[in-house]
Amino acid sequence: MTPLLADRVAIVTGAGKGLGRAHALALARYGAKVVVNDLDTHAANTVCAEIKSTGGEALAHCANVQDLPRVEAMVSETIARWGRVDILVNNAGILRDKTFAKIDLADFRLVLDVHLMGSVHCTHAVWSHMRERGYGRIIFTTSSSGLYGNFGQSAYSAAKMGLVGLMQTLALEGARYGIHVNCLAPSAATQMTDSLFTPEDLAALAPDHVSPAVVALASAHAPNKQIVLAGAGSFEQAHVTMTQGAVLGDQADTAESILANWRRIGERVNEVVPATGFEQYQHEIARARAHSLEKK
Ligand SMILES: NC(=O)c1ccc[n+]([C@@H]2O[C@H](COP(=O)([O-])OP(=O)(O)OC[C@H]3O[C@@H](n4cnc5c(N)ncnc54)[C@H](O)[C@@H]3O)[C@@H](O)[C@H]2O)c1
Numbered sequence: 001m002t003p004l005l006a007d008r009v010a011i012v013t014g015a016g017k018g019l020g021r022a023h024a025l026a027l028a029r030y031g032a033k034v035v036v037n038d039l040d041t042h043a044a045n046t047v048c049a050e051i052k053s054t055g056g057e058a059l060a061h062c063a064n065v066q067d068l069p070r071v072e073a074m075v076s077e078t079i080a081r082w083g084r085v086d087i088l089v090n091n092a093g094i095l096r097d098k099t100f101a102k103i104d105l106a107d108f109r110l111v112l113d114v115h116l117m118g119s120v121h122c123t124h125a126v127w128s129h130m131r132e133r134g135y136g137r138i139i140f141t142t143s144s145s146g147l148y149g150n151f152g153q154s155a156y157s158a159a160k161m162g163l164v165g166l167m168q169t170l171a172l173e174g175a176r177y178g179i180h181v182n183c184l185a186p187s188a189a190t191q192m193t194d195s196l197f198t199p200e201d202l203a204a205l206a207p208d209h210v211s212p213a214v215v216a217l218a219s220a221h222a223p224n225k226q227i228v229l230a231g232a233g234s235f236e237q238a239h240v241t242m243t244q245g246a247v248l249g250d251q252a253d254t255a256e257s258i259l260a261n262w263r264r265i266g267e268r269v270n271e272v273v274p275a276t277g278f279e280q281y282q283h284e285i286a287r288a289r290a291h292s293l294e295k296k
Helices: 018-029 041-053 068-082 105-133 144-148 154-175 199-204 211-218 254-260 262-266 278-295
Strands: 009-012 033-037 058-061 087-090 136-141 179-187 227-231 234-238
Touching: 009 018, 009 068, 018 033, 018 041, 018 087, 018 211, 033 041, 033 068, 041 058, 058 068, 068 105, 087 105, 087 211, 105 136, 105 154, 105 179, 136 154, 136 211, 144 154, 144 179, 154 179, 179 211, 211 227, 254 262
Parallel strands: 009 033, 009 087, 033 058, 087 136, 136 179, 179 227
Antiparallel strands: 227 234
16 A cells, blocks of 8 residues: 655654654655754654665754754755655654743743744745645644643743644634645654653653654645644644624723623534634624524
């Protein structure tokens, strides 16, 4: 049987260690040629050698994802070598955890620069190429910290939810060109999270258990505009939903009315996942019209 990713060309950022390494190995196992990107040249070369030792094709590249010219050079070198880029896994990341009261704003910016702008650089560098070819699979690595919050991770959460917003719009802009864009929120025991878990949980949280989700999102059958959660072999989805809400009018006492109606406004029965941001406007106008008709 032809492997799921036969002849595909993938770039995985931050692939020298942890999750990125597991993703690179998994993509290669499924037949992809893989650019193993990492700041750490030794780590990138080691993963490259691992892929080649099992008969795969790999190329190490130590571009810092913060450095747009280096990222563009990485993409050009990949195209020169293998003719194209089909898959981009934006995975490179760092932590600078501190409460918002204590965080140095230079660290806050650094976290945004690596996670958010690093992903923007890599994606921008492949975007017109994928559009011209009419095919692309892009994965952004978000986090439960961004989706749900985590004490002491304001910068990281902002960057990770920024990636969800980026995905929501690029998924719309890329769809007509065959580019599918999705987010992955992994849970894994890596140097980033090692100190948080018991030895038993650490074993269950091997990065290898996350990578099948990356292979699925990198495949021709990938969905578009989804947030996939993965850890310990369990897979979930997260959605940004909109409740039906309540029309409360525009009287002077509306603020009091909002406070009195929190439960109605937040009632989750019949909540929807809007396909685009414009659906909020349409929903509200339709609700307001229906409300004024009811009053007549
Ligand atoms: N481990 C988890 O449970 C978890 C949970 C949610 C999200 N994530 C995300 O998954 C991704 C991978 O996390 P991990 O746990 O494997 O981390 P890790 O620290 O083990 O690996 C990150 C890799 O990225 C590389 N890197 C860092 N900055 C870079 C840069 N500027 N340019 C290129 N490479 C760079 C590092 O050298 C390292 O090899 C990150 O985006 C992280 O935020 C991890």
